[in-house]
Amino acid sequence: MTKLSVNINKIATLRNARGGDVPNVVEAAKNIESFGAEGITVHPRPDERHIRYSDVRELKPVLKTEFNIEGKPIKQFNDLVYDVVPAQVTLVPDAEDAITSNAGWDTLKHKDFLKEVIAEFKSKGIRTSIFVDPVAKMIEGAAETGTDRIELYTESFAVGYAKGDEAAVKPYAECAELAHELGLGINAGHDLSLKNLGFFNQNVPHLDEVSIGHALISEALYLGLEKTIKQYLKLLK
Numbered sequence: 001m002t003k004l005s006v007n008i009n010k011i012a013t014l015r016n017a018r019g020g021d022v023p024n025v026v027e028a029a030k031n032i033e034s035f036g037a038e039g040i041t042v043h044p045r046p047d048e049r050h051i052r053y054s055d056v057r058e059l060k061p062v063l064k065t066e067f068n069i070e071g072k073p074i075k076q077f078n079d080l081v082y083d084v085v086p087a088q089v090t091l092v093p094d095a096e097d098a099i100t101s102n103a104g105w106d107t108l109k110h111k112d113f114l115k116e117v118i119a120e121f122k123s124k125g126i127r128t129s130i131f132v133d134p135v136a137k138m139i140e141g142a143a144e145t146g147t148d149r150i151e152l153y154t155e156s157f158a159v160g161y162a163k164g165d166e167a168a169v170k171p172y173a174e175c176a177e178l179a180h181e182l183g184l185g186i187n188a189g190h191d192l193s194l195k196n197l198g199f200f201n202q203n204v205p206h207l208d209e210v211s212i213g214h215a216l217i218s219e220a221l222y223l224g225l226e227k228t229i230k231q232y233l234k235l236l237k
């Protein structure tokens, strides 16, 4: 069964809008776990515009499920991950000034760099995943970095599927098969939602985990957090 990890960045965005502590991200994460989510994802960025480095440190001791920290492996981020020791670190090549993640790694160009940081995280007992586009040569390059898993960047599927293009899932299914043959675990995320997740999960083999934030927190405005999470879990059964 594919695990659901809920990205709580957007809860922090709402908290930051007033500068206080409402909503409290630690309480929200505990509730999300109690509603059945199997993991909590955070994606701290250097400007701390949503989740803060201090939130990440506060979350670790209270979480009961898998903690996944995503981000660009710069010194400040790496030091945080070494300090917190989450279950998983997901490396994302965040572009400067990008509003959100907008591309996977070029695993051929950055192979030596990725190999080095991945070896360091793994030596500390942290499972590694790297964010990649659904392109065969990027999956092959990922396998050569020594990473445990990849995270397929699902934006192009989400955009295509919303326009009625079911074939948008094909590169994901093919790359998941290839990654599995190469011994990699498979995660996926970005713009997955209640509308597109069922189709994605039914058509992409070997999915270990999806991390979902923006749509899930938006849908929870209408349905409530508990009902929303239960609906996601049903789609992943």
Ligand SMILES: CC(=O)[C@@H](O)[C@H](O)COP(=O)(O)O
Binding pocket: 007, 009, 010, 043, 050, 070, 092, 099, 100, 101, 131, 189, 190, 213
């Ligand atoms: C890697 C990925 O797709 C997500 O982590 C996404 O980037 C969430 O980050 P934001 O909440 O900053 O949009």
Ligand SMILES: NCC(=O)COP(=O)(O)O
Binding pocket: 007, 041, 043, 070, 151, 188, 189, 190, 191, 192, 211, 212, 213, 214, 215, 216
């Ligand atoms: N890794 C993807 C993630 O954590 C959430 O992305 P999104 O659902 O906020 O687009």
